[in-house]
Amino acid sequence: MDTPFDLIIVGAGISGIGMAAHMEKLCPGQRYGVIERRAELGGTWDLFRYPGVRSDSDMHTLGFVFEPWRHEKSIADGPAILDYLNRIVDERGIRPKIRFGTRVVSADWDSGGGVWRLELETGGTINRIATRFLYLGSGYYDYDDPHDAGIPGxxxxxxxxxxxxxxxxxxxxxxxxxxxxxxxxxxxxxxxxxxxxxxxxxxxxxxxxxxxxxxxxxxxxxxxxxxxxxxxxxxxxxxxxxxxxxxxxxxxxxxxxxxxxxxxxxxxxxxxxxxxxxxxxxxxxxxxxxxxxxxxxxxxxxxxxxxxxxxxxxxxxxxxxxxxxxxxxxxxxxxxxxATGLSMTMAGKIAMRLDGVPIDWSQHYYYKACMFSNVPNLAAVFGYLNASWTLRADIVADYICRLINLMAARGATIATPVLPADHGLIEDEAFDLSSGYISRARHLMPRSASDMRWRLNQDYMRDRVWMKRDPVDDGVLRFDRAPAIMQAAE
Incomplete structure (x- = not known):
């Protein structure tokens, strides 16, 4: 197996491209890669080809904070959004780092090595790579199986x-x-x-x-x-x-x-x-x-x-x-x-494990809207329900880059949001809409609490300020060095 990546991004849609662009700007010394199961980038905007496909948010907020939207139409069609994403990828040198036509089959956290070990499938061939940090930009719905309303006849x-x-x-x-x-x-x-x-x-x-x-x-x-x-x-x-x-x-x-x-x-x-x-x-x-x-x-x-x-x-x-x-x-x-809706899924249907034990997401709490209680070196993006998806993707990418830089400065290789069993958190509803696709998947999703550190909040303006002001080293996030790295240094 090759030398571990510093970061692997799963998905070359809006979330993944946004994270890659932040890495280029804020973490230039870090080695990262992007894994995309489709032949082209764009995620949702490459998948959906139905007539009139367009954004349902304005592109001045669905667009990234770092890249102006230049088209005359603010409510943009799919091809215009793909043009925007392709321009970002090419202007920032991201495209060579994307591995297309490759699916992440499984991801297993190895505590001893301090890495996520990924199993990848490309054209029927299985490969394995390792990464210190894993970033899931794979969205929230099942690309293979939409919701089946079961209409008779x-x-x-x-x-x-x-x-x-x-x-x-x-x-x-x-x-x-x-x-x-x-x-x-x-x-x-x-x-x-x-x-x-x-x-x-x-x-x-x-x-x-x-x-x-x-x-x-x-x-x-x-x-x-x-x-x-x-x-x-x-x-x-x-x-x-x-x-x-x-x-x-x-x-x-x-x-x-x-x-x-x-x-x-x-x-x-x-x-x-x-x-x-x-x-x-x-x-x-x-x-x-x-x-x-x-x-x-x-x-x-x-x-x-x-x-x-x-x-x-x-x-x-x-x-x-x-x-x-x-x-x-x-x-x-x-x-x-x-047009009966989507089926939600967690982690892009990747088989996720901690030292060989499957992760049950419903038993973990969100941490700062992107990481998860007692799960090391992992972040995921779930956009706002009441605003543009990219607003969350931007603040999460910025936060993870600051976290990665702090880890590097301290010589730490592991960052874990630690939540004890007797945490006493007051559980709150993360998905406070009654939409069918949300109701059908609540049992699969991580938990959320009233405490800001342990919730998937739905207020962008509050989140943006809070994520900047609350220190990365907040007394909850524990920093360690992997045992294998410590032994090698002795």
Whole structure:
């Protein structure tokens, strides 16, 4: 086995690229590598190829703190996001350090050697490497198996059923009737995009989702770029968008009734006579689940033009010609799109072990929103539920770089967040949304406490300040040297 890496990053999506860029800037003397199972970088943005695929957060916050977003559209499509990520990777010399087409099968912490021993699979060949620190930027959902809603009768359908996670390149839906099952971010993206050429698209939902229309272009951002240096314009726009998002989220939580009334009024204004309470007023409060962004009101425009419609009902079964509903209504379809959600997973389905013992994540607490109680030299990114994913990825990457540099300065090779068995922590809800994909996976996820050091907090502005001010050596994190290294030094 070769000399251990100082850091291995799993995943070349937003989280992994962000960490690599931070390593290049803040830890230039450290040897790192990136392992990516796909043939191209981008993660989510390379995987999803469905019509209209785009961000559901503005790119001034989904973009990195260190790299301005230059496109005119703030709500960007998949190809534009991939262009952004590829530019970062090439300008910073990261691409040669990415090992594509390689899957991390297992990772076993070796206490004696003070390293993670990784088993990698590339084209059927197994290789092994070691790394002192492991950084999981592999996201939170299963790339192989999306959520299966178990709709009866699918085998009887004479047309084609597709899931957005595996969109077929040869799917021709022009002039055809389409039923999209679901009402989340993917559904509200797919429906207007398909409606442009399909005969008609019906969005079939069990319950409505709160939707918010906003311009795809940020007028202030585009103006600032014309009159200010690029970096200043980006920082000001980012500051503005973070503040507005935080204000609206906390306002929704503090006064849900008023927020419901406001959002209902805005949707009524967008749809006019096409608005119905049954189809556009959810039974839950705004931000009990993540809001759906409607850039330039494209979904509402498709509904008003008669190219798309919304039906709220429960499915009885799929038959040869479409979807039969419990109300008795039948939706004829040539194509059915099952936008029924994702399946969450932990650690990218890597078999994780501590000295050969499998890790049960549900028995560990988050530490500083990225490490885990009594698990050494490991960090992972789980983005914000109420804001852009990258906001967390940025502050976590900065923290881990400071930790790695402190370890190097002290000659330490192991950093462990130590939590005794009699810790007395008050457990808190880390995932305080009622979304289906979260509810289905709560039993798999690490725990969270009310103590800031032991929680996955959901307040970016507070986290950013706290992560900077709270010392890395906080009395919780224990620093050691691996026994094998100590023996070699004697």
């Amino acid at each position: 699918a085998a009887d359908f004479a047309g084609r059923i597709v899931h957005p996670q595996f969109w077929p390149a040869d799917l021709d839906y022009a002039g055809k009737s389409v039923v999209v099952i679901g009402s989340g971010a993917t559904a509200v993206t797919v429906v207007p995009a398909m409606a442009a050429t399909a005969a008609h698209v019906t969005m079939l939902q069990r319950t409505p989702t709160w939707m918010a229309a906003r311009p795809a272009r940020d007028g202030l951002a585009n103006f600032l770029r014309r009159v200010l240096p690029e970096g200043w314009a980006y920082r000001l726009t980012r500051f503005k968008n973070i503040r507005l998002q935080s204000f609206f989220f906390h306002r929704a939580r503090a006064d849900p009734a008023k927020t419901r009334a406001y959002m209902t009024k805005m949707t009524q204004k967008e749809l006019g006579p096409h608005f119905t309470e049954r189809d556009f007023t959810p039974p839950y409060n705004p931000w009990d689940q993540r809001l759906c962004l409607i850039p330039d009101g494209d979904l509402f425009a498709a509904i008003k033009a008669g190219r798309a419609s919304v039906v709220t009902d429960r499915i009885d079964r799929i038959d040869a010609t479409g979807v039969l509903l419990q109300s008795g209504q039948h939706l004829a379809a040539d194509v059915i799109v099952t």
